[in-house]
Amino acid sequence: MARMKLVARALRRRARTALAFWLAFALAGTALAQAGDGKAPSPPAIAASAAEQAERIEGPKIEGGHIEGAKVKGEKVETQVTPNVPAGEEQGFKWTYGWEMWHGLDFSASQRTVFESTLSAVPILNFQEVKLAGSIGGRLEVDGAGYATQGSLTGFDDGFDLRRARLTAKGASIFGVGFNYRVDLGYVPGSFTVTQAYIGIPGVRYLGTVEFGQFTPPVGLQVLTSSWDIPFMEPAAPLQAMAPPSQPGVQAYSTFLDKRATWALGAYAGIGRGGDYGSGSKSFANIMGRTTGLVVDDISEGHPSANRYLHLGLSTNLQFSSGGEIRYRSRPESYLAPYVIDTGDIDASGAATFDAELLWVKGPFSAQGELIWSRIETTSAGILDFGGVYALASWYLTGESRPYERDRGEPGRLIPLRNFGFGPDAGWGALEAAARVSYTNLSDGTVQGGKLTMLMTSLNWYLRPELKCMFELGTGRVSGAASGNGRMVIGQLRMGVYFY
Secondary structure, X not given: OHHHHHHHHHHHHHHHHHHHHHHHHHHHHHHHHHHHOOOOOOHHHHHHHHHHHHHHHHOOEEEOOEEEOOOOOOOOOOOOOOOOOOOXXXXXXXXXXXXXXXXXXXXXXXXXXXXXXXXXXXXXXXXXXXXXXEEEEEEEEEEEEEEEEOOOOOOOOOEXXXXXXXXXXXXXXXXXXXXXXXXXXXXXXXXXXXXXXXXXXXXXXXXXXXXXXXXXXXXXXXXXXXXXOOOOOOOOHXXXXXXXXXXXXXXXXXXXXXXXXXXXEEEEEEOOOOOOOOOEXXXXXXXXXXXXXXXXXXXXXXXXXXXEEEEEEEEEEEEEEEEEEEEOEEOOOOOOOOOOEEOOOEEEEEEEEEEEEEEEEEOOEEEEEEXXXXXXXXXXXXXXXXXXXXXXXXXXXXXXXXXXXXXXXXXXXXXXXXXXXXOOOOEOOEEEEEEEEEEEEEEEOOEEEEEEEEEEEEEEEEEEOOEEEEEEEEEEEEEOOOOOOEEEEEEEEEEEEEEO
């Protein structure tokens, strides 16, 4: 009874603020939606629209040594960078640029050269032209949260704050060899981040795509999936604690079995800590790999609401050091909350982390889960084992289905059947309800980082692919932690806009 009264008090205190925030967001979203395109596509155009949106998300790519898909679809500019023009055609510098409401600044520039490629045996080489194409976009998210706690938990302060601000440049270029590129410069409260800064060379024989730079390693489905595309504001606590963060390295990935399966393998330098979440390690060399497969593959490109597929995946992170440090910690699935479980720095000579993932989608329903386990070989405390698990279920109340990216083996960007608006062809956007339960154990031997159990529910409103609002209500329990133990109730919401 006392706990129910605690929940009721927390809800009453936050209800007015949450309602005002939602109303303001809805009005702003309506104005932006009307300014952007005025109406959503009619039903026959939905499949084409989804394909165009997916192209926008990925940006221009290199195919067969040439830039494909580098074009601006706005009303002002529409230019296609075509494959190599025949020899003898006039050489010269060509460039285009344009701005479209939801898709940022698109640009392309090309220059024919005096050389003619004679290395047909090496298709990734191209000396006939120099090209640069891409887009510049951004992302902005603001969070608000209110907390009620019992026990010795401290540091839970109600309020609103910036969750992330990010500037993104991505596209494709040809400078002797064709490559894709992406740079994400971000800011989270208190620090600037570079979550991605890499170039990728596709079409490498036997390897597929090879990437160099800074990126998220291939471990953990919910952290590999864009945070914009998961049904909760934050990844589950076990992944926040033990999945590796963005770091420098080199990796290769490709598909097989007619794009029903993927593999990825890379070497990374665990030289520091940072990012939104993820395990912290210092002075480690990391080898990581992942493989996925579609055991059931009934994905409908023309009618995505009829999707039916079962995704299974395994990944691992092997860490080596002559004297490094590892630290696992997690917030209670709310970014404005403090860390509640924390191992502290562990002197270690090696570690191995394993992750198993499952995703089942049938029409508007999806179920997803992961099991992650980490074994650390310490220099003074022997072998330590930590682990966690989560399971979630979601339902699109408006009939959409979770998309799937075959090239990466992960969920893709949701395209509402009808964008929110007031025109004759407009609708309510997409509505999604979801629930997730998770358990994280960071206590073993002499390290008592604590145990965290969470139950979160979420209601998400996608006004259009680039504009969404999320509201979450959850509860959790911390035990065995040195920083404090007890129960909590969390009410939080997020407003986000994405120009990609």
